Amino acid sequence: MPVTVKPTVVVIGNGMVGYKFCEKLVKKSSGFNIIVFGEEPRRAYDRVHLSEYFNGKTAEDLSMSSLEWYADNNITLHLGDPVNEIDRDNKTVHSLKGVVIKYDYIVLATGSSAFVPNIPGVEKEGVFVYRTIEDLDMMKDHAKKVKKGAVIGGGLLGLEAAKAMMDLGVEETHVIEFAPRLMPRQIDSAGSTMLQAKLSELGLKIHLNKSTSSIDGDHKIESLSFFDETKMDLEMLVISAGIRPRDELAKLSGLTVGTRGGISVNSSMQTNDPCIFAIGECALYDEMIYGLVAPGYEMAEIVAANLCGDNKSFTGFDMSTKLKLIGVDVASFGDPFITQPACRTIVFEDTNKGIYKRINITNDGKQLLGGILIGDAESYNMLLQTTTNKIVLPPNPEDMILGSRGGEDSGAGVMSLPDEALICSCEAVSKGTICSAVTEQNINSVEGIKKCTKAGTGCGGCVPMIKDLMVGTMEANGAYVKNVVCEHFDHSRQELFDLTKINEIKTYDEVLGRFGKGDGCEVCKPVVASILASLWNDLILKQDTIQDSNDRFLANIQKGGTYSVVPRIAGGEITPDKLIMIGEVAKKYNLYTKITCGQRIDLFGAHLNDLPDIWETLIDAGFESGHAYGKSLRTVKSCVGSTWCRFGLHDSVSFAIEIENRYKGLRSPHKLKGGVSGCIRECAEAKGKDFGIIATEKGWNLFVCGNGGSKPQHAVLLAADIDNETCIKYLDRFLMFYVKTADHLTRTATWLNKMEGGLSYLKNVVVNDSLGIAEELEAAMQTHIGTYECEWKAAIENPEMRKRFNHFVNAPNEKDPTAELVPMRDQVKAKEW
């Protein structure tokens, strides 16, 4: 066997950029032996979100990767051990702790340190810099006894540090800036004035044009003296006057460094020693230090690519930024400072709301050159894209910052961007990559896109845009592409529903055999299972392995692999005896109990093996399955109604119980929720449900197609002032029409939104029977009601089905030892994953 020796890459520095380099290199190739030295005692962490450390995030939360990640990728990590010598003649590095490594390549990712100006007294106790988790820990300790503090530096980091100081409970926080405005690198003076007003409102005291002459006190800070001969008493000071590249090791090793610091590199990030590269804030490219994370990541990409034989070069980087400073949006993009006559400027200023927006456009009015946003940066992503992609501006460019006032929308938003538009600059992901992930890999969640493309995993600023692109692409696809179930069926759900019905097919295998191909998957199996259950209402456990996990075990799987148990409590009405029984079951099986939003009781933390025994006890006490695990009717919520309430017009509880029992167990494309309110006060929140019934003087108003959830929508009126029988008749038709025609996992609200003809069409079908199918729909509902059986009762009475609830097939009495519960407020909860 040929022996190949992998080249050794020594990465010096384990910050965000150093880590990102490792991640990129192992992704591209396994042909390197990677050794990392980090000076700090912990693994690389997210320095951009450092201030979140004071809002409860832990060092581990901020960590960029797990400890195992390094081991899994065969990366040797030396923490708390800086390299103090590079011997370029013998190609070795020597660490502080005495580790000597022979290298083929070195990547310097030593980052930067806080620049501390030479003010007399900087060494005093109570003076800090804001850079590492250690700095933050020291600030935290000190801040406990402090009432008044200040930050020197009104730049981006200085304001972050001021925010941190406020979070630490310092009552009076001052910001001292030498320049005449805040954030002088990013915003103009009008923007600074607006920002200053906003920040002052929030309690920060800001001093501009102020320069510190000395830090006074007897070994401990007591006051500051300024060149304008004023003084300020205080107990704590954070210096945030800029960064200084960590180039001392490079200098010591004879590498070229800039006159004002930074390791000089060419466009391949190579230093004057071709085997040594520098990336991130320690690198000096074209006389510039790039103090943001996105260009650092781009540099990491370039070195990783070049080591793997790709030819990539760095050509500078857009330094546009958007951030939230102490709750105030601040953004600057392109060239924010260019002025007339080189351009034309449009400015919007609203001191009432604290908003300032400026855009700079070309003299011909066709292109955007840059701008500044304070107080409202929602349009940042679009403006940045318009600038970098040189997109032609709409006829009224002011619409871009004001929104269109009347008339048509200006432009088609994100979907009008070119495919090569860079959406995520941290990870260099283009619009084309995101859209093709949606189209070609059927990804339909932002999380999915993050996993697949890495877009949105850096600073997270582009996430709203990713979502818009995803939704836009899906809509575009929906309009032109047939909505097939999955790769195994060339049919929509509605077509499969009709085919299955007409051909009276009862099993998944036969549906797949006749209308599909391959062996099925986790997408089409539950779709067909739902169709079969809707059509024939057969026991779903007869075909257990085509059911989604929750349906397969008739319970909801929770973190850690235990399940939750929800008995039906129709209309939310329950007897004291039944309440006691639920309490006894929960105690016996050590279950966590919680009242659900649907007026019933959920019992969490049940082991798979215990489910049949739990249900046996509940069923003996008169309970039945609540179908919380199924895409089916959940609950019909009710207010207390006319039996007790002095405002109640009708008995809403009795009607809710009747309705819930009528439709219990109805399998549908998505979950179904209902509500009945006894008067117009609407305490049952029925208009937030798939169907809501609200009492009137003359009868009931029936509302349909509402939901809560991520896109709340109120239900709309289908019929007014109807009696109980008519209400039930319309509901039978409405629900069966939905079951028959909606796509899988489509709630009634979305179904109606997409329906051609909308509400008036639905009204015609349900109320006026325009399709002549009312009788068929009602008959289908009668069949459902006639064949209803409690699934849990059937399961516990059948020894074969019962056996399926054993965790180990070869050790039936043993529970899953890995399902761990931990105490919380006198009950238990699942262990965090």
Place this chain on the structure above:
Amino acid sequence: MNKHADIALTNAAEWFLACGVEDVPENGGACVKYNDEQLAVFNFTRRGEWYATDNLCPHKKQMALSRGMIGSTGDAFEPKVACPFHKKTFSLITGECLSDDECAIKTYPVKVEDGKVYIKVVG
């Protein structure tokens, strides 16, 4: 990390008796205890094939794969299992994650003799 390190040390290819054919549901899986380990065994009736993998889904470290749905994907009908927690899918042949390339599971040979299912714990 390597949950099977101790198995690997006990030398040689051991076929161990996991369960009876009838113990594993058709076109589905079951969990098998092997010493202190958990394996998932799948009865792919539709193809007349058996597969075995780790029971642990590496994504959130949950013992759940045996409870997942199985199926196939692509032109070559690659057999796969989907974790019930977040629907990450894994090849039943190679163990590779088909949803992304961030994690993988181990797979083990399976044989059926006289109605008994055997899993080979060292491959």
